[in-house]
Amino acid sequence: MRPPLPSPSTTLSTPAPVPARTLARDLPTVPPGSVVRLQGWVHRRRELATVTFLVLRDRTGLAQVVVRPAVGQEMPGVPPEETTVEVTGTVTANPQAPGGVEVTGLGGAGPSDAGPSGAGPSGAGPLITPLTDAAETPPVELWRPALSAALPTVLDHAAVAWRHPAQKARWEVAAASLRGFRATLDAVGFTEICTPKLVGTATESGANVFPVDYFGRPAYLAQSPQFYKQQMVGVFERVYEVGPVFRAEPHDTVRHLAEYRSLDVELGFVRDHRDVLAVLRDVLAGMADAVRASGAAERLGVEVPQIPAEFPVLHFADALELVGAPSDEPDLAPEHERALGEWARAEHGSDFVAVEGYPMAKRPFYTHPEPTPHRSGSDAGEARWSNSFDLLFRGLELVTGGQRLHRYADYVAAIEARGEDPASYASYLEAFRHGMPPHGGFAIGLERWVARLVGAANVREVTPFPRDLHRLQP
Amino acid sequence: MRPPLPSPSTTLSTPAPVPARTLARDLPTVPPGSVVRLQGWVHRRRELATVTFLVLRDRTGLAQVVVRPAVGQEMPGVPPEETTVEVTGTVTANPQAPGGVEVTGLGGAGPSDAGPSGAGPSGAGPLITPLTDAAETPPVELWRPALSAALPTVLDHAAVAWRHPAQKARWEVAAASLRGFRATLDAVGFTEICTPKLVGTATESGANVFPVDYFGRPAYLAQSPQFYKQQMVGVFERVYEVGPVFRAEPHDTVRHLAEYRSLDVELGFVRDHRDVLAVLRDVLAGMADAVRASGAAERLGVEVPQIPAEFPVLHFADALELVGAPSDEPDLAPEHERALGEWARAEHGSDFVAVEGYPMAKRPFYTHPEPTPHRSGSDAGEARWSNSFDLLFRGLELVTGGQRLHRYADYVAAIEARGEDPASYASYLEAFRHGMPPHGGFAIGLERWVARLVGAANVREVTPFPRDLHRLQP
Numbered sequence: 002m003r004p005p006l007p008s009p010s011t012t013l014s015t016p017a018p019v020p021a022r023t024l025a026r027d028l029p030t031v032p033p034g035s036v037v038r039l040q041g042w043v044h045r046r047r048e049l050a051t052v053t054f055l056v057l058r059d060r061t062g063l064a065q066v067v068v069r070p071a072v073g074q075e076m077p078g079v080p081p082e083e084t085t086v087e088v089t090g091t092v093t094a095n096p097q098a099p100g101g102v103e104v105t106g107l108g109g110a111g112p113s114d115a116g117p118s119g120a121g122p123s124g125a126g127p128l129i130t131p132l133t134d135a136a137e138t139p140p141v142e143l144w145r146p147a148l149s150a151a152l153p154t155v156l157d158h159a160a161v162a163w164r165h166p167a168q169k170a171r172w173e174v175a176a177a178s179l180r181g182f183r184a185t186l187d188a189v190g191f192t193e194i195c196t197p198k199l200v201g202t203a204t205e206s207g208a209n210v211f212p213v214d215y216f217g218r219p220a221y222l223a224q225s226p227q228f229y230k231q232q233m234v235g236v237f238e239r240v241y242e243v244g245p246v247f248r249a250e251p252h253d254t255v256r257h258l259a260e261y262r263s264l265d266v267e268l269g270f271v272r273d274h275r276d277v278l279a280v281l282r283d284v285l286a287g288m289a290d291a292v293r294a295s296g297a298a299e300r301l302g303v304e305v306p307q308i309p310a311e312f313p314v315l316h317f318a319d320a321l322e323l324v325g326a327p328s329d330e331p332d333l334a335p336e337h338e339r340a341l342g343e344w345a346r347a348e349h350g351s352d353f354v355a356v357e358g359y360p361m362a363k364r365p366f367y368t369h370p371e372p373t374p375h376r377s378g379s380d381a382g383e384a385r386w387s388n389s390f391d392l393l394f395r396g397l398e399l400v401t402g403g404q405r406l407h408r409y410a411d412y413v414a415a416i417e418a419r420g421e422d423p424a425s426y427a428s429y430l431e432a433f434r435h436g437m438p439p440h441g442g443f444a445i446g447l448e449r450w451v452a453r454l455v456g457a458a459n460v461r462e463v464t465p466f467p468r469d470l471h472r473l474q475p
Numbered sequence: 476m477r478p479p480l481p482s483p484s485t486t487l488s489t490p491a492p493v494p495a496r497t498l499a500r501d502l503p504t505v506p507p508g509s510v511v512r513l514q515g516w517v518h519r520r521r522e523l524a525t526v527t528f529l530v531l532r533d534r535t536g537l538a539q540v541v542v543r544p545a546v547g548q549e550m551p552g553v554p555p556e557e558t559t560v561e562v563t564g565t566v567t568a569n570p571q572a573p574g575g576v577e578v579t580g581l582g583g584a585g586p587s588d589a590g591p592s593g594a595g596p597s598g599a600g601p602l603i604t605p606l607t608d609a610a611e612t613p614p615v616e617l618w619r620p621a622l623s624a625a626l627p628t629v630l631d632h633a634a635v636a637w638r639h640p641a642q643k644a645r646w647e648v649a650a651a652s653l654r655g656f657r658a659t660l661d662a663v664g665f666t667e668i669c670t671p672k673l674v675g676t677a678t679e680s681g682a683n684v685f686p687v688d689y690f691g692r693p694a695y696l697a698q699s700p701q702f703y704k705q706q707m708v709g710v711f712e713r714v715y716e717v718g719p720v721f722r723a724e725p726h727d728t729v730r731h732l733a734e735y736r737s738l739d740v741e742l743g744f745v746r747d748h749r750d751v752l753a754v755l756r757d758v759l760a761g762m763a764d765a766v767r768a769s770g771a772a773e774r775l776g777v778e779v780p781q782i783p784a785e786f787p788v789l790h791f792a793d794a795l796e797l798v799g800a801p802s803d804e805p806d807l808a809p810e811h812e813r814a815l816g817e818w819a820r821a822e823h824g825s826d827f828v829a830v831e832g833y834p835m836a837k838r839p840f841y842t843h844p845e846p847t848p849h850r851s852g853s854d855a856g857e858a859r860w861s862n863s864f865d866l867l868f869r870g871l872e873l874v875t876g877g878q879r880l881h882r883y884a885d886y887v888a889a890i891e892a893r894g895e896d897p898a899s900y901a902s903y904l905e906a907f908r909h910g911m912p913p914h915g916g917f918a919i920g921l922e923r924w925v926a927r928l929v930g931a932a933n934v935r936e937v938t939p940f941p942r943d944l945h946r947l948q949p
Contacts, residue, residue: 040744060712083910133882136910160706160906176667193650195736197940198719201947212688232634238534245672262669270514408607428949432634436557436610466671473675473694475902
């Protein structure tokens with residue numbers, strides 16, 4: 002019989018035991034023989050006859066702790082997996098251990114494969130102090146190299162399932178992407194903005210909005226910061242925002258969420274959408290670099306794409322021709338996008354291809370038309386095509402962007418052409434009555450980018466708390 | 476009579492005129508005699524008999540442009556204020572001009588006070604090309620050094636009013652603060668998280684939540700990321716989030732908004748709330764440094780506070796005594812906060828003072844009690860005080876934080892003690908059943924921080940699109 006687990010420490014305010022905490026990542030750099038203090042979770046506990054292996058997990062990685070009884074003593078207890086613990090022991094070289102080191106008894110036990118030993122001069126094995134009560138058995142096996150649980154299980158138990166190192170690394174890709182996004186834009190004069198998510202009118206499309214009871218009045222959740230970021234171009238010229246957007250998306254697909262993170266950019270004094278595309282290129286390069294630097298992609302075994310110096314660009318009309326679609330198709334079908342992705346890879350060695358000139362009919366009212374029609378003939382003279390683009394990443398749409406209208410009169414005409422009343426856009430249009438520069442922008446869906454990067458089939462696999470038609474918990 | 480304004484350029488895709496755009500900020504570094512191309516807004520137009528002064532505003536500042544007729548020609552037209560324009564002209568030294576330089580005709584006119592002259596060899600004054608139709612007269616006078624409009628006017632016309640350099644600088648303080656916040660935390664192993672704003676239960680307090688119609692089911696807007704950031708401590712140990720939080724605040728005060736930006740931090744493996752306070756200190760120092768580096772505070776003429784190496788800390792019981800309040804007061808009144816602010820300044824030369832040990836009765840259920848009562852006597856043995864704190868900045872509460880409970884059993888007891896059912900917190904509590912470290916955190920209200928820093932009496936003065944009981948527009 003083993004002795005009971007040591008009782009949790011109750012007074013955390015007492016002076017911290019020396020030495021300062023060592024992170025798992027740094028353990029291989031500590032000289033063998035040093036006494037270290039680790040803190041983390043019991044990732045794996047393997048209790049053999051004469052030795053217990055404890056793999057400790059902290060935010061930086063894993064560390065192996067070897068527990069043996071002191072001479073003449075019983076085997077010290079090790080709390081069950083996921084219990085948070087503090088371990089004080091001696092760094093001992095062991096080529097078999099991960100990183101070439103493990104933590105043993107305070108007196109400096111031999112390596113774990115050198116036969117039974119363990120207790121130091123003080124007679125103590127590594128000192129293991131639980132920081133909470135013993136953890137219950139997790140709903141998913143976190144210590145296995147791959148998380149084998151089904152998606153609904155992972156989602157239902159997100160707080161625990163995301164502790165798995167592979168799951169955690171997926172979000173680290175997201176966090177690194179945000180860092181790279183902001184660093185790129187901060188370096189070229191962009192200002193971060195925060196725009197309201199509660200709006201008074203369901204403007205942009207009217208469909209798929211969530212109604213809110215706002216002090217007894219109707220309000221809506223913003224579907225995008227589009228109108229606000231344009232207005233702020235009038236103030237700061239170059240703006241970005243990272244924030245939630247809300248779509249009451251009635252379809253249950255692997256690519257859509259009811260709430261997702263939109264990485265929005267808008268900039269003034271552009272010549273046309275090509276200037277916007279050049280900024281998008283730099284932003285994605287910055288995001289890819291940050292993901293690479295984080296090490297998370299490497300741990301996941303995924304390849305971070307090389308961003309070409311310039312994206313290959315195809316006009317929508319030429320793209321239709323290239324994929325053999327009828328020239329009057331209003332949009333690209335998924336199989337067309339896939340074919341264009343293959344073309345970009347084969348012809349340009351690029352994971353990315355931009356398609357510009359999407360038909361005006363499929364774009365929002367604020368879209369700037371193509372000033373000189375791409376092809377003459379029956380289309381000449383009409384604004385059939387637009388100065389907008391989609392960026393395809395590995396054959397899937399990742400980013401939508403383009404140039405916007407910037408003249409007040411053009412807005413009035415565009416809104417009226419859709420049978421709407423410009424008066425209902427009054428506060429948005431005020432910016433244009435008082436001088437706006439030619440401008441454009443784009444929005445990247447964070448979850449879609451990460452899913453594509455790590456090869457997840459479903460955006461729900463890369464965000465801990467997705468929201469959709471069916472899911473509002475946890 | 477003046478000639479009509481040049482018509483707006485219609486084909487923005489034509490090759491950009493050389494040279495590349497020069498920003499107003501960089502103009503003084505350009506050798507006199509160089510031809511530059513500026514882009515921006517007509518900030519101020521002053522039409523005198525023989526010369527028109529055009530002050531151009533871009534994202535970096537102001538530049539003076541001097542327009543004179545070519546010999547024998549009429550005065551070239553300059554579009555009205557707020558019209559976006561491109562100006563091509565010659566950099567000319569003029570000690571009277573802002574920055575010591577101005578832009579004159581293409582041939583290199585003399586300084587603006589050297590008498591009439593103007594046209595260069597080509598006969599052209601500075602080339603001024605409007606980028607839109609002539610702007611309408613703005614609802615506020617943007618060119619005056621101070622924005623004199625009343626707050627409701629500024630709010631109603633945010634897209635235009637925020638173009639005023641002083642207003643713009645206020646948001647630059649906010650943007651710099653966000654940069655400093657993230658940089659500080661990124662450097663010490665924190666992971667940025669994005670947690671859902673649509674939640675299934677109105678948990679934390681039940682009061683002041685906004686109901687949402689979620690595909691026909693009830694949902695709510697998150698009042699804080701508290702539960703989620705704690706769960707993510709179980710994954711990443713150290714997390715932060717910058718995001719909107721929503722409070723259906725029924726009171727119309729100068730300090731509250733229905734939607735504001737919360738800068739949330741949570742970290743594991745703390746000894747107690749003092750470790751949390753140390754991180755808060757570093758975060759505010761990073762924010763203050765970033766604001767200083769942005770130059771926005773200097774332009775506003777406001778003093779960025781020095782952050783002491785350690786905040787002075789007072790226990791709540793001692794704070795009551797210090798301000799002469801009865802020892803059974805459950806909270807600090809505004810005049811007490813002011814008195815403590817004065818005390819901190821006088822005794823510690825600090826704009827900040829932390830008050831710790833707030834009564835448990837006034838804190839949320841997840842608050843960790845003070846393990847050893849601060850004073851013996853009738854309170855000994857009861858958990859009257861907590862391991863939580865408020866940070867006062869210049870005598871006003873800026874940040875609330877503290878240590879949280881980390882044991883499952885303690886949560887069950889705390890929830891039951893409030894007469895609630897732990898089952899309604901099941902997904903939140905799952906994290907604690909499976910091992911959580913001692914942890915704590917804090918939240919900074921961005922608007923409140925900026926308002927305090929720039930000396931704005933009302934948080935509505937520092938955010939372009941505030942939301943409150945009465946305001947949902949623009």
